[in-house]
Amino acid sequence: MDASHPEPDVNPLLGAWDAAFALPPFAAIRSEHFEPAFEQAMRAHRAELAAIVAAGAPPGFDDTLAAFDRAGRTLGRIAAVFHTLAASAAGPELLAAQRRLAAPLAAHYHAVYTDAALFARIDALHARRHELALAPEALRLLERTHLDFVRAGARFTGAARQRHARIVEELAQATTRFAQNVLHDESSWQLALADEAELAGLPASLRAAARQAAAERGLAGHAITLARSLVVPFLTFSERRDLRERAWRAWTGRGEQAGAHDNREVARTILRLRHEQARLHGQACYADHVLADTMAGSREAVAALLDEVWPRALAAVDAERALLREEMRAAGVEGDIEPWDWRYWAERVRRRHYALDDDELRPYFPLPQVVAAAFDCAERLFGLHFRARADLPVYHPDVTAYEVRARDGAVVGVFLQDNFARADKRSGAWMNALRWQHRNGADGAACLPVVLNNNNFAKGAPGAPTLLSLDDARTLFHEFGHGLHGLLSQVTYQRLSGTQVLRDFVELPSQIFEHWIAEPEVLRRHARHWQTGAPIPDALIERLRLARRFNQGYETVRYTASAIADMAVHSLAQAEPPADLCAWEAELLVARGLPRGVGMNHRLVHFQHLFAGSGYAAGYYVYLWAEVLDADGYEAFTEAGNPFDAALAERLRRHVYAVGNSVEPGLAYAAFRGRAPSVRPLLAKRGLLADEAAQVLQPPA
Numbered sequence: 001m002d003a004s005h006p007e008p009d010v011n012p013l014l015g016a017w018d019a020a021f022a023l024p025p026f027a028a029i030r031s032e033h034f035e036p037a038f039e040q041a042m043r044a045h046r047a048e049l050a051a052i053v054a055a056g057a058p059p060g061f062d063d064t065l066a067a068f069d070r071a072g073r074t075l076g077r078i079a080a081v082f083h084t085l086a087a088s089a090a091g092p093e094l095l096a097a098q099r100r101l102a103a104p105l106a107a108h109y110h111a112v113y114t115d116a117a118l119f120a121r122i123d124a125l126h127a128r129r130h131e132l133a134l135a136p137e138a139l140r141l142l143e144r145t146h147l148d149f150v151r152a153g154a155r156f157t158g159a160a161r162q163r164h165a166r167i168v169e170e171l172a173q174a175t176t177r178f179a180q181n182v183l184h185d186e187s188s189w190q191l192a193l194a195d196e197a198e199l200a201g202l203p204a205s206l207r208a209a210a211r212q213a214a215a216e217r218g219l220a221g222h223a224i225t226l227a228r229s230l231v232v233p234f235l236t237f238s239e240r241r242d243l244r245e246r247a248w249r250a251w252t253g254r255g256e257q258a259g260a261h262d263n264r265e266v267a268r269t270i271l272r273l274r275h276e277q278a279r280l281h282g283q284a285c286y287a288d289h290v291l292a293d294t295m296a297g298s299r300e301a302v303a304a305l306l307d308e309v310w311p312r313a314l315a316a317v318d319a320e321r322a323l324l325r326e327e328m329r330a331a332g333v334e335g336d337i338e339p340w341d342w343r344y345w346a347e348r349v350r351r352r353h354y355a356l357d358d359d360e361l362r363p364y365f366p367l368p369q370v371v372a373a374a375f376d377c378a379e380r381l382f383g384l385h386f387r388a389r390a391d392l393p394v395y396h397p398d399v400t401a402y403e404v405r406a407r408d409g410a411v412v413g414v415f416l417q418d419n420f421a422r423a424d425k426r427s428g429a430w431m432n433a434l435r436w437q438h439r440n441g442a443d444g445a446a447c448l449p450v451v452l453n454n455n456n457f458a459k460g461a462p463g464a465p466t467l468l469s470l471d472d473a474r475t476l477f478h479e480f481g482h483g484l485h486g487l488l489s490q491v492t493y494q495r496l497s498g499t500q501v502l503r504d505f506v507e508l509p510s511q512i513f514e515h516w517i518a519e520p521e522v523l524r525r526h527a528r529h530w531q532t533g534a535p536i537p538d539a540l541i542e543r544l545r546l547a548r549r550f551n552q553g554y555e556t557v558r559y560t561a562s563a564i565a566d567m568a569v570h571s572l573a574q575a576e577p578p579a580d581l582c583a584w585e586a587e588l589l590v591a592r593g594l595p596r597g598v599g600m601n602h603r604l605v606h607f608q609h610l611f612a613g614s615g616y617a618a619g620y621y622v623y624l625w626a627e628v629l630d631a632d633g634y635e636a637f638t639e640a641g642n643p644f645d646a647a648l649a650e651r652l653r654r655h656v657y658a659v660g661n662s663v664e665p666g667l668a669y670a671a672f673r674g675r676a677p678s679v680r681p682l683l684a685k686r687g688l689l690a691d692e693a694a695q696v697l698q699p700p701a
Helices: 031-055 061-070 071-086 092-113 116-127 135-152 158-187 203-215 228-237 243-252 262-278 284-290 299-330 342-354 356-363 367-382 470-487 508-518 521-525 536-549 550-567 581-591 624-640 645-659 666-673 678-685 689-696
Strands: 191-192 222-224 385-388 399-405 410-418 431-434 452-457
Touching: 031 061, 031 092, 031 116, 031 203, 061 116, 061 135, 061 203, 061 431, 061 452, 071 092, 071 135, 071 342, 071 431, 071 452, 092 135, 092 158, 092 342, 116 135, 116 284, 203 228, 203 243, 203 356, 222 228, 228 284, 228 342, 228 356, 228 452, 228 470, 243 431, 243 508, 262 689, 284 299, 284 470, 284 678, 299 342, 299 550, 299 624, 299 678, 356 536, 367 385, 367 470, 367 508, 452 470, 470 508, 508 521, 508 645, 521 536, 550 624, 624 645, 624 666, 624 678
Parallel strands: 410 452
Antiparallel strands: 191 222, 385 399, 399 410, 431 452
16 A cells, blocks of 8 residues: 555554563554454354354264354453453543443343354253263363353243343443442542641551652642542541541442432442343342352352351450440540441550551561562462563553463463552452463463452552552452462363352452461561561561451451342342332341441442442352351361471362362362361351450450
């Protein structure tokens, strides 16, 4: 083409990805590339599926199931980049594209899983699955894929089929809107701290983070945003009760502000659609539909676990409240503890009784050292080595890319870590994959995983370190545990890879990995003062050990209250949700005995686990379910007397981290532990056993 007719731009999402490890060409990708790329990739996917349908009869495993697992790889890689950027680096143009694409993408995937001719082949294979002499993983793929189709509505016909398709599209639009509304409320609010009086009580580390947050938003002085790493410490340390109340109301009021970003009606729309979806599947409520494909299996099983913990946690909160009131009276403060007070007075009690001060702890947890600790634990347990690669493409300067190798030097995959809060990044912490591990590529080619961790830590000022709280460090280890689940996957089929497991098993690899950050051996090696390099003193480690159960009643009640609300709202039998969802939530928790001043982790109107997608809807209980597994599982290392016991680590790798969804999770856990799990280690870990409660609540001598 001559200069008067220039070559049109090549869409980088559709061209060859020539970077090392075939990473996306992030620097070349613009928001306007996604819609045409998705259109072309969806057409290609439909053509691949048509070829499967046209294959020989009767259907075989390779020409149907293995081929279906391979289909849509271009679409999958574009979607992975799109959802990563929408969550972590979302400008207005990309958010607008996300809204436009929500329904077409949902319609495409729904059409795939309700394709009558395609399902007929899979259904025929499933009917004679025991005659096919399939390997165990191949049989698992057949059973899981068949169930995917059935749960997506493949058996529906006529009006039910058409209505289900419309529900799926409407849900995609509504959940996208819900997430964007929360992002708006989080990114548009800040509390400017104008003078020393408004900074009263804030430790130096929090002042530095607030100064950096203000600078990033073009403000002078200091600012508190709704990033968890800023607002929770502010509620913990600020001596200004009036400012704590303002921050608390903004934080808990996300999604409840009248106007264009109000989530109250959006959540009701989602609930209405989910109920209708469940009824189409023959279930009384959405919770029944979800739990049919979980380890728990039923609402009764979930209720049994929550009811085991809830009254114990309430009793612990009563004892904790007595300590807090004693501290308030000693300070000359009368009246009730309000929700914006609890963390402040709990920190005062912690300092008095356990001599723990956040400013004393944080200098031992600079972000690079916590990252190094996580990598070191992964190396000692599983033989992984992480090497930073500045030459690999990333989507933001905050992101660090690592090449991951095994003990024998073989490349395992790529790990991307994005640790800092930003205005264009959603809150929370999460793991996702830009590419899943599998061995089902063209001609049997293996595919290395590309795994991403996101955190939302408050960045230190230029030239100053980012110092983490112990809770922040646990969060980093938690998400890294998910990352290891993706990196250590060793399966044949993409559908069964990594974290694509039953929802109440997915938190086990992440939660069990949290234990290592609290191990004295790990702390002595990695918790070193950022200025002096001195290791954390043994006396401070001992104080951490003694305090580890303090305030666990409060934390357990807050979590369990959110899990109860989730299960209750998705168990409603009526088609129409409560007219005032916030009032219904409040009445529910009063009836269940939620103590005054405690609150809940997430209120329904900003509960992104439930309403920004379907992944944890009727499933927030899974963190507690998985904690039963992780507490029981880590006890094996305690019994062995070595947190890096080689034989146990190998069993954990082989039976938990490596198997993905290729093995039924109950069997996978039993293969690691040698038996079914016990709930007692969880109750002991949280200090909720009656015979240990007195020890938990009595300060050390």
